[in-house]
Amino acid sequence: MAVMVQRGLAGSLEAVTAYALVRVLQFRLLSGLSGIARNYDPEHPGFCAVEWLRDKGVHGGGIRYCISNSSFFNQASINVSQVHFDDSPMMSLGSVTAISAIVHPLNPFTPSLHFHICWTESKFGQGAWRLIFDLNPSMENRSAKSLFIKALKQGAPEQYEEAKSIGDKYFYIPSLKRHRGVAHFFLEDFKLKANGTETGLAERLGKSIIDCYLDIVETTSNKFISPKAEDLERQLYFHSVYFFQVLTLDRGTMAGLIVHDQNDLGVLASLPYWVSKPILEGFLEKMNGHKKELFQIILSILPDQVRCEISDSIRQKIASKLRNYYLLNPHQLRELS
Numbered sequence: 001m002a003v004m005v006q007r008g009l010a011g012s013l014e015a016v017t018a019y020a021l022v023r024v025l026q027f028r029l030l031s032g033l034s035g036i037a038r039n040y041d042p043e044h045p046g047f048c049a050v051e052w053l054r055d056k057g058v059h060g061g062g063i064r065y066c067i068s069n070s071s072f073f074n075q076a077s078i079n080v081s082q083v084h085f086d087d088s089p090m091m092s093l094g095s096v097t098a099i100s101a102i103v104h105p106l107n108p109f110t111p112s113l114h115f116h117i118c119w120t121e122s123k124f125g126q127g128a129w130r131l132i133f134d135l136n137p138s139m140e141n142r143s144a145k146s147l148f149i150k151a152l153k154q155g156a157p158e159q160y161e162e163a164k165s166i167g168d169k170y171f172y173i174p175s176l177k178r179h180r181g182v183a184h185f186f187l188e189d190f191k192l193k194a195n196g197t198e199t200g201l202a203e204r205l206g207k208s209i210i211d212c213y214l215d216i217v218e219t220t221s222n223k224f225i226s227p228k229a230e231d232l233e234r235q236l237y238f239h240s241v242y243f244f245q246v247l248t249l250d251r252g253t254m255a256g257l258i259v260h261d262q263n264d265l266g267v268l269a270s271l272p273y274w275v276s277k278p279i280l281e282g283f284l285e286k287m288n289g290h291k292k293e294l295f296q297i298i299l300s301i302l303p304d305q306v307r308c309e310i311s312d313s314i315r316q317k318i319a320s321k322l323r324n325y326y327l328l329n330p331h332q333l334r335e336l337s
Helices: 013-040 142-155 160-170 197-221 229-249 251-259 264-270 277-284 289-301 312-328 330-335
Strands: 048-053 060-068 073-084 093-105 112-122 127-136 183-191
Touching: 013 073, 013 093, 013 112, 013 197, 048 264, 060 264, 073 264, 093 197, 093 264, 112 197, 127 142, 127 160, 127 197, 142 160, 142 183, 142 197, 160 183, 229 251, 229 277, 229 289, 251 264, 251 312, 251 330, 264 312, 277 289, 289 312, 289 330, 312 330
Parallel strands: none
Antiparallel strands: 048 060, 060 073, 073 093, 093 112, 112 127, 127 183
């Protein structure tokens, strides 16, 4: 009889605390989105729970709640993970604990959300937080942008300007001469001090951004009656921009794919469910060098359709192509955001 291996958790107090925090945030966002979706559609199927294991659970893993192509969501994934190496004395990395969430609503009037909080800890007692939040609308929504920025400033008044500057740089797409979203916050290598204020900042910001985004979703869902054809076209264009930025510039996505192949679908859950191949081919014409070569490989995976479905099988093929490309060309990783 096969023996089931449970997903192990890290042993340090800091990692335990970080894991408890990201789980609370995961269910705060999950329950909020589920409630709004059911109010909109009482028959909404709800999120599906998917567990993944790192090295069969010996080194942890994670659980994500995801949904694709529903009556309320284009694509959404709320993933919490903890990978640890308590049993590996030769590794200096102790553990990595994170929540990574992406929400692409079906409603073209509701912005997409990217939300990431990560605690990385060495075996020497040193650790740091990475906090990333960005709002990504397919069409202008000044009220949503204003609310999101207000939540960021209230949550991190001392860090906001620095994090905004880093985020604006990280999410800029040079070949398209535009940013991915309209509000960006990126704070990396944020040290944990003895008084634990940084843990408090991560919790405060996380809850503030989740509550702000839920308000935005609930407010804009009231407009989701019968979007015009041009509204849906603008959304498809933006989702194609999002797809392009993630697969050609996003350092975090590439790192997640290269380090192991045990959560490919979770890493690429950030991709929208529908994109346009003709639009992406237009972006290709603005590229050069190795990134153009890489994006040609990605485009060869997609069917020749105006609206391409980014199914799990497509995501898996993209993940394999990206990983193989960068393993053969590791020097190209330096050019990522």
